[in-house]
Amino acid sequence: MVGRQDLGSGVNGRRVAVIGGGWAGIAAAVELTAAGAAVTLFEAGRVLGGRARAVEVAGRRLDNGQHILLGGYRDTMALMRQIGADPDRLLARHPLQIMDNTGFRLTLPRWPAPLNLAWGLLTARGVGWREKLRTAQWMQGLKHQEFCLSGDRSVAEWLDAAGQTGCLRRHLWEPLCLAALNTPAGEASAQLFANVLRDSLGSARRADTDLLLPRCDFGRLLAEPAGDWLLAHGATLRYRTRVRTLHAGIEAVTIDGENYTAAIIATAPQHAGRLWPALAENLEYQPIATIYLQYPPTIRLPFPLLGLRGPYGQWVVDRGDGLLACVLSGHGAWEEVDDDSLAQRLAEELDLGAQPGWQQVIREKRATFSARPNLPRPPTTLAPRLFLASDHSWADYPATLEGAVRSGRRAARLVLAAE
Template sequence: MESASAWTTLSQHLKIAIVGAGWAGLAAAIQATQKGHHVTLLEASKFWGGRARSIQTNSENYPALDNGQHILIGAYQQTLSMMQIVGIDLEKAFWRKPLDLRYADGSGLSLPNKSFPINLLQGIVLNPCWRVVDKWQLMKTAWQWHAMNFECAEHLTVADLCQNMTPTVWQDLMEPLCVSALNTPAHEASGKVFLRIMKDALFGPAGSSDLLLPRLDLGELFPHAAIKWLEKNKVSCQSGQRIDSIVDLGNNPNEAKRWQLGDDKFDHVVIATPAWDAAHLLEIFNSAWSTTANQLKHETIATVYVQGPLDFKLPQPVLALRTAQGSPAQFAFDRGQIYTEARTPGLLAFVVSANKLSKEDVTQQVMEQWRALLSQLGQNGLHIEAFKVIQTVVEKRATFACTPNLKRPRATPCQGITVCGDYIEGPYPATLEGAVISGIQAVP
């Protein structure tokens, strides 16, 4: 009988189990398949896509929504590449537009459709709502970051990095930009990770800072196409298959590891589950790794879906909102304008990052915030009663809290097992791009 080590050496094509079919697990499965490995994809739930997926609404007559309002940026090259591999037409899937984070009164940052650094310079210098001192301090700080190669000490927060900016730029731009990118309040968020985002997006190649607004729901955007591609390439994709334990079959230290999951045996295992589930599976193999994973703190994101009149449109597809006590939403998305394939005119999504409120309270406060905003938009003829809450989605552990000096678990807890997910040690916060990159890198 051929030993595991002999089989691996001769073939180089491993029998790999991937546990979890979120975006990291799907990326790992695609990468492993392209490398010629024999792949089995195991997902505990009945749904593909993990936290970034489409969901059914409470109303039977309403189309699917998303389990949270996601946008991509042009810098997400690995995610976009994965989409193309599985047959997604990026031109049809996204509405691509230059970065636009303006408020209802026209303040905030909007970049022209030009390459760096012209786009950034024009966006700042020609901003009609900022004073000269606002613009000067922002440009001065940005070029200081550039001179530092976008690196800083581990202990610094985003607030520390922005302390020389004026209150106007801080409130209009940096604070909402931070909480949307890192899902962590700016005075608690890692300056080091934030600078990496700034480097790759605002200071990256042409198009890096572009907003990519999905025209499709999250399920159609990647997970469904990924599963079709995997099944076409002979991958066994099994939903409703929860893995509660992994058995080590490697009794001989001189042979390659072998693992048993359920009734099947594998040469390598990729764990692509949330951190708490990965910690449970790996406790017997590396308790220190599990401790690190379990110590991660998490932030909540709430998305309030509101249906307005069918002919209602926001002045722009993504509208920045001013936050204050009782006004928690940072952004409003006009899904009627963006999601053309869904045909949902008048449907709005209000996003509350780093949410601390209950489902009932966040819904009530968002609607009060929207009531006040209607008059600013010149919609005095419209009453709040014309807008009905369709559904509020609260993802309690949407992302890890991206704080300074954060110790994140490594991708290699032990020989023969790798882990992927947006929480794994890496340069990015909890983003789709971070998840996809970790999935690609987890494949031997």
């Protein structure tokens, strides 16, 4: 399916191909189109969105996975506004709360930073005063270091060295690490986790710590309005089109026999090496499962994000109208449990006094790359006219939507800056 025929070489003489319609590819295509380039976006699937899109399952419209957005996702919200998807309308903003089914709770008030974090730590339920003060001092020390560690190691080793071995480690740091890096603390990069803390709990802007939860599915949140915007502004969208050949020459990039001024590879890392052998993956991957449980509409969680500290549960997102989405990240015992049994066990851990009337399990075996210490990242410029955009190429972050968007905008600007 072709959204619109190619329109010459654009007002600035550039005809650019973007390969991959995930959030990185969308961000790149929008940036280039807004600058006047004639953009052709190739997407192998039927819709845009990549790992954050809507899917039709058993007559229901669900997300292919859950994603947590934070107030510090400035590029993501700027992109949404650019395409007419108002984040203030489509995202519900909540001051951050970390709570779980054991009674632990940390709540940040709507106070200026860093007072909000200080108050949240000092009033955290289930934590002793000595541990609270020690953690507050540790966070202050990280700020003085600008969250730059002397060397990378695992999050578990980092927490051990900092004396973070108590309740907050079990109920805050390790669960946050798994949610943000999709990699267990014993294997995850301490520097990447520190970067996440820098731009969230450690940010000088209070709003950066807010939790942003979609009021709609991810297709309506970004992918579909982006597709409409691109078509309205003259871009070509080629769905169900897998690029077969790519050659980057001195004067042009040739894709399946067509010449382009420049091109951006914005596919998932496991597919990029097929197009450009230098990107042959050397990554390890982590799985993610989303288990949807439909309860009666009267069932609601005390806060839209709840931690589950059970044999299997990790996090639960309240999607409204009784629909709960349980998220399991990283390798674990849950991988060996069949779908029906896994849904039943998570319902038991939730213990909401009612049984779900419907369930659906969506598994992705290679959902994200393992965010391990000292993970090598690929360059953004692959050849004079060929660039890379992907969450993996944004070295400051683990696999996040914000990293994908930033990488896409960066690659587009490099195209525009090239002669």
